[in-house]
Amino acid sequence: MNEHRTGPVRSAAAREAILTATATIFQRQGYDQLTIEGIAKEAGVGKQTIYRWWNSRGALIADCLTEGRLFPVDLAAPHTGDLVADVDAWTARVLSILASHNGESLLRSLVAAAAEDAEVGDHLSASLGVDRQLTERLQVGVDEGQLPADAPVDQLGQAIMGAIVLQVLSRRSDYSGPLRQLVRFILGGRSD
Structure with missing residues (x-):
């Protein structure tokens, strides 16, 4: 046979x-x-x-990113009971990707590809854990009373990711400290 x-x-x-x-x-x-x-x-x-x-190079690389083939970083938001510290830890993990070899150029390229193909943007958001891990962690913060009951958790996650993307697109050299300060401020923690 x-x-x-x-x-x-x-x-x-x-x-x-x-x-x-x-x-x-x-x-x-x-x-x-x-x-x-x-x-x-x-x-x-x-x-x-x-x-x-895949209809584009961006869509292909987005799939690789989603499947963890490009960067060996766990982007799950921790659940320690301290919302500000947990989101700060998630932000630090995303920033570690950007600091790695080709990280910033990859993000800039994916943003450009997402402007042409919405699916690439969806993959980018999913691969960085914005839609699941970060939003879920923010929702737990609401459930535990660390954020107001009417906190727009989806928009908070997108705003944090948007701030990261904006800093990378502007090609600023030192954005880690200010971004992490912004996260602490947005979530009601101290900004120092």
């Missing part, structure tokens, strides 16, 4: 090869040198195979 595999298994293998190639090239050369042609060559597939799953 011939056990030659075709169809979905082959597709899954090609998809995995593409994601692996993308992460490898990103780590080796950075986002700016990442091309669909280079990914196809590294993965051993045609460009049309890549475009079957």
Whole structure:
């Protein structure tokens, strides 16, 4: 009996090869040198195979980011009972990604890609834990009385992430301290 595999298994293998190639090239050369042609060559597939799953380089890199292939950082917001300290710890983790090799250029590139493709923006927000981990932690803060009952937790999470993105886009050199100060202030903690 011939056990030659075709169809979905082959597709899954090609998809995995593409994601692996993308992460490898990103780590080796950075986002700016990442091309669909280079990914196809590294993965051993045609460009049309890549475009079957992703409509842009940004969408592909967003999937790699979401799956944790680019940065080995746990972005879960801790639950220590101190909301301000927990969100500050989450912010520090996001900032550690930005401080890593290619971190800032990746974020700037993803923001540009998100301007053209809303799905990339959704992936970016999800991969950084804004939608789940941060918003859930803020909601626990509401439930525990650390934030007002009517606190707009979704908007608070987006505002914190927006402040991070704005600082990176402006290419300021030292934004970690001021961002963490802003988080403490927004959440009602001391800003010093």
